[in-house]
Amino acid sequence: MTAGTATNRLSAAAREAADGRVTFESIELAPSQFAWWHEAQFDLAGRLTLDNVSLRKLISLAYPASRVNGDPQLIDLYFDIHASWRRRQR
Secondary structure (H helix, E strand, C coil): CCCHHHHHHHHHHHHHHCCCCEEEEEEEEEEEEECCCCCCEEEECEEEEEEEEEHHHHHHHCCCCCCCCCCHHHHEEEEEEEEEEECCCC
């Protein structure tokens, strides 16, 4: 999967979350090794999977208008993130 496809899927997840409040039921965060591929899966059933994503990329997706600076040893760490969520009732 290309970085552009991963970004599009993450943007879809952000739009879905913005439509209403969500509650995370579980989040698993594990360090991963840098690789040239990224994977993102998002479905409306409440699962979000991000593999081989850097902290820098996560911050820039959350705050698109910002420029992410920091210590490369910290900001360029890579993670696998698996989460399950549900919409909160209004």
